[in-house]
Structures are given as structure tokens and as C-alpha cells.
Amino acid sequence: MAGTGTVHLRDPDATLLRVEDLVVEFPIGHAGERVHAVSGVSLDIAPGETLGLVGESGCGKSTTGRAVMQLPPPVAGTVRFDGVDLTTLHGEALRRMRPRLQMIFQDPISSLNPRRRIREIVSEGLDIWEIGAKNDRDAKVDEVLEAVGIDPAGGGRRPHEFSGGQCQRISIARAVVTDPKLIICDEPVSALDVSVQAQILNLLEDMKHRYGLTLVFIAHDLAVVKNVSDRVLVMYLGKMCEVGAPEDLFASPSHPYTGALLAAIPVPDPSVRPDEEHVLGGEVPSPIHPPSGCRFRTRCPKAQERCANEEPTLREVAPNHYVACHFPLEPGELIDFTRVGIGASVQPSPDGHGSSS
């Protein structure tokens, strides 16, 4: 259940990004209350790898991605990127790192400036950093637009003239144009049709090989994450639940929350009836006053007293498969979510941000 720990981290010399005990909090109101968005998350990524970050809305996956970019800087923890701790950098030194870290956002249309031509949007990074001569920059923009499947001859057009899928291609072109090492993809396909989603996922895979990229892929759809990832981190309410290779994680989920996420995926087969028993009930509790111990206990049918008192830490249940749970699932075990967890009588705020009660 949602916990902390660093046992899953690998040799620092073999990783491009190493995040340890990341904490992100946002102050709210005047009473000194804080939103505990991310509370002790650790992760690492080897060069060329794709790390999938999954969880429901409000689990802190996007905040984690942004904290890696220092947008905003985390409250505590270290973010070592290519040997440099980004949290110690400020001002110009941090700005110098920016072209090497890029982001792709969820809504392709609103993440492009509607008043600018797509050619300007894509070349802006090159222009700011004055990478190469003007001719080289133009050639580079042509090359990346071509690579993402947008005709460079249409570079004078503006974002509204393109479909959602095409705008996401332009966002990808903008991200790869400065030759970054790491791209954080924040739900890049959630706003797209299934057929377009497949095109964009294939494109990201192509770009990864072509430009030697390392990706953090944030999504709530496990089937999508499985397709793109080498390693998956499941998050819940600012904590880590489970880390492992997608095959292991999805074949034998150890954490009840991972099991619940898997059970919720609609199956495109009419002979499989959607079953209500294995669908996770309830709502994510307020991150202002998160539950004690394991944060998932209020919705977990396996929760015991221990889960309320003691926070689980990550431990290895199988080679390279880590779980933070006192009572992990046995292989093949299904959970009946019609039972409720420990302390569920403490009414979780229906509002992810807790402003209602």
C-alpha cells in the first residue's frame, strides 16, 4: 500500500535520472494547511528506458513529473539528472539545463500558442539557445517536422488548422528539436481517439529510437503504459505502491491498488461481462489530511489495524518487482472491493482538493 522506500533504485552510475524521497507540498489557506501532493517518491531511469507512472487523478504523478523539471522545485528530496542535482541549481544554471529536459502535455491544442505559426513554435527552442546558424535551424525544424509526420511546407499554418492528433505531433516535434535527453510525457494520449492514440504511441517509440530519448510516460491507462514502458511505477495519493517490469506487474500484481486498476480496464470482448465486485469503490481521500499509515487503507478490503499504524516500505517480492504493502496479493488472487477498508468511516472528502469540508 502506498508507501515509501528506495530499495528499488539501481546503481546511480547506470541511471540518467535518479529521484530520491521527493516531497512536493502546496500551502493553502491561512491555517498553515498543506496539500501533500507527493510524499517521499523515489524513482530512477536508465538511459534509453521508458518509465511509466500510473495512478488515478490526484495521485501525484503529474506533480512528480513537474517536480523533476523543477516546475516548481520540490520541498525536499534530490533530483539527480546526468550527475547534477537539479534541486541545487538556480537561475541561469537551471535555465541552462532546460533544453535537455522537455515536456509533452495532455491537451495538444491548448499547449500550443494559437497565434503563432507552427514553424515558429517548433523552432523557438533553437532560436532561444541559438543552436546552429539560421540555415541549420531551418533544416533541423524541417527534419523534425518530417519525422513526426507533418509536412514542413505547412509550417506557416497555425495550430487551429490541425487536428488534435496533428497538434500532438507538433508538440512532439517541439520537444525533440533541442535534442533533449529526457522527455516527460504527461498523459500525451489521454485526449485522443483510440485510433489516433495508436499513431502517437508508435510515433513516440520511433522518436525514442531516432533521437536516443529517455522517457517518463505519465498516464492513467494501464494498457497504454504497458505498451510503452520498460518499468512501471504505480502511485496512489502521493506515495509509491508498486514498481516492476510491466509484464511482471500486470501478470501478477502484488498491490491491491494495482489489481484494482487492472480490473477497471474495459475489455473489448462482449463475452467478458464487466464485474462490479472487483471495481474499486470510493474516492481518493483528501491530500490535505491523508490517512495515517498506508494511504490506500481506506479503500482497501485487505486492510488491517497495522495498515493504519505503520506505513509500508517498498520490498522486493520477486526479482526486480517491488511492492509497498503489508499484505500483498498472492499470484492470481482477486479482491472483492465490495468490502471497505480500515477507517473508511472517516468520510473521505469527495473533492480531490478538500475545499468542501
Place this chain on the structure above:
Amino acid sequence: MSDARFEESAYGGPLLEVTDLTTSFSTDRGVVRAVDGVSLVLERGKTLGIVGESGSGKTVLSRSIMNLLPKRGLQREGSVRFEGKEISELPADAMRHYWGAQMAMIFQDPMTSLNPVMKIGNQITEAIREHLDVTPDYARDLAESLLASVRIPEPHVRLNEYPHQLSGGMRQRVCIAVALACGPKLLFADEPTTALDVTVQAQVLDLIAGQQAERFMAMVLVTHDLGVVAGRAERVAVMYAGRVVEEAPTGVLFADMKMPYSEALLASIPKLDAHSHVRLNTIPGRPPDLVHPPAGCKFAPRCPYVQDRCLEEEPPLRAGPTAGHQFRCWFPVGTPEGQEARAKNEREGRVPAAAVAGGH
């Protein structure tokens, strides 16, 4: 009071019959035929899934049936019969008896489909007081029990809250409560879970299914995800470029799909049991321009089965091997002529024209 309320149950035929419905909009570029000759039949208590990509006309179809489209530049032809009564020609003040009371709609985006400056309780009682002759107190009690029935915790507290105080999943539940308030016989759910998390999606779809069974309500479930309709609709209509290109009972469609577009749509869903980094199947190209649609089959430019005939002559909707199964294709999937057409394309290296144009 709605006259329509007192006419119910006299009619024994299907709840909704749409015949040859065509909806077009005049734009600067020309006439867009968003819905092109669609016919559908929906029985009481049943669910019809409508599946297609963005721009396939699925949303315009449901709004056109409900007569909810802006009148400007709109041309609507064909017939929409609700409980045997023609409603396509009714003016807005006559349609008011149907909206909410007889047929209701749940929209995709729960963030924008609720009024942000109106308390949740008032948004529910508004419809109840419009259509049912009840006291304000009774309407409020009804609203509270509706919120409870869509499993919103502490419904009496929520009645006095505003939409921004609720999470996305909770807001969609409120939208469902508003839609169910007057006990409609037909519910249109237009991508009701696209904006929600997977876990919340399952909760909301289960909730709608439960309410539907309890109220013996018919539903039109509009989505781009075949996975969503698979376990939840009795029949599925696949739409492409404003037309129904395949329609069948759900089991038949998934077991024996005939239209290459349906096949391609299903194949593009990432499979959980597939290995990581498997290349996904995509549909090359984009849906056609509805101002100047291609001659012949509208899907031909993107179709791996395409032959010369497809480019010239549009296939009619014809019956499949199973009862109730119809599709538009000259070279259907899984038939000797279809296999021959695809094999011939592969032999000759003929790729769909749109694939060459560069995958958008």
C-alpha cells in the same frame, strides 16, 4: 405539465425509430453532411452503442435525434419517431415536453455541463419542477434521493454545494442525477466517461447500467472506445463519415465483424496481454472531408482491402450472415472476396492512398 407523459404505454412498437436521418450544416466552405442517411431502431430498456472516431458524426446524430442542434444553417431530413410519434418537425416549445422528461442526455465533460454558479440541488430540482407537479420540498427530497442513488456520499450536504467543490467523477454522477431526475425513457450518454479515470469510468458505467436496469430505460451510449461498449450494449452501430457502416448485436459484431473499419478500430486498442513495445495497429490517414466526401466508399482511401470498385461505387448497407447484422462493404472481412482483395493488395504493394500522404 407534459402531455407526452400521459400518452405512454399505449404504443407497443419500438421506443425510438430513426429513418434516413440526414443532418447538414451550411458553412463558409460548403455544406457539411455530418449525418448522412442514418436509420436506427431502439427497443425499450435496451442499449445501443454508437462507435466512431472524432468527426464520424456520432455526437451530431444523438443531438439531432434530440433536436438539440443550433438552428442556424441547419438542414435536417428524415424521420425521428419516439413511441410512434414523429418528433423531428416539432418546434422547441413542443420539444420541451420531451427534453428531460422523456429523453435526457449526459455529456462528455462534467466540468462544463453543470452551471458553475448554481447549487447542485437547484440544478436537479430545476428539471423536476419543470416537468412534475410537485412541491419544492418534495422536489428537494427527490433530488437528495437521486444523489444517494448515484452513490454520492452525504447527499444532503452536496445539495448546497457548487460543482467546483466536487471531483470530476462526482460531477459526472451529478450530471447523471440531473438526467435521471424526471425518469426519462431514453438516455443519451455522449462519451460519459472519456474525461474520467479508468477506475472512475468503471464506477460510472456500472452506475448507469444499474439505474438503467432499475428504471427499464433505453440508452444510446456514444463512445470512441469499442472496449466500453463491448460488455454494455446489446447492439452496436459503427459510424464513419456520417454513415452507419456496420450494425449488429454486440456479440455478432465482435465475433464476425465484416467492415474493415470496425476491424481496424478494434485492432488499434492497446492490449493488456500483448508484450511491451509491440507496434500498435493504426488506421492510416484521416477521416474524409465531409464537405467534399470521396466518391465510392468513404473509408476506401484508408482501407487495406480497397479495390477499384470501392473508389467508384458506394456499397449499400446489406445484410450479413447473421440476423440483424448489416454492413457497407464490397470486400468484407473474413469472406473469400475480402481475403482475395487484401492478398491482391499485399502482392501488388498497393497501400491505401492516405497512408502515402503521410500519417496525420
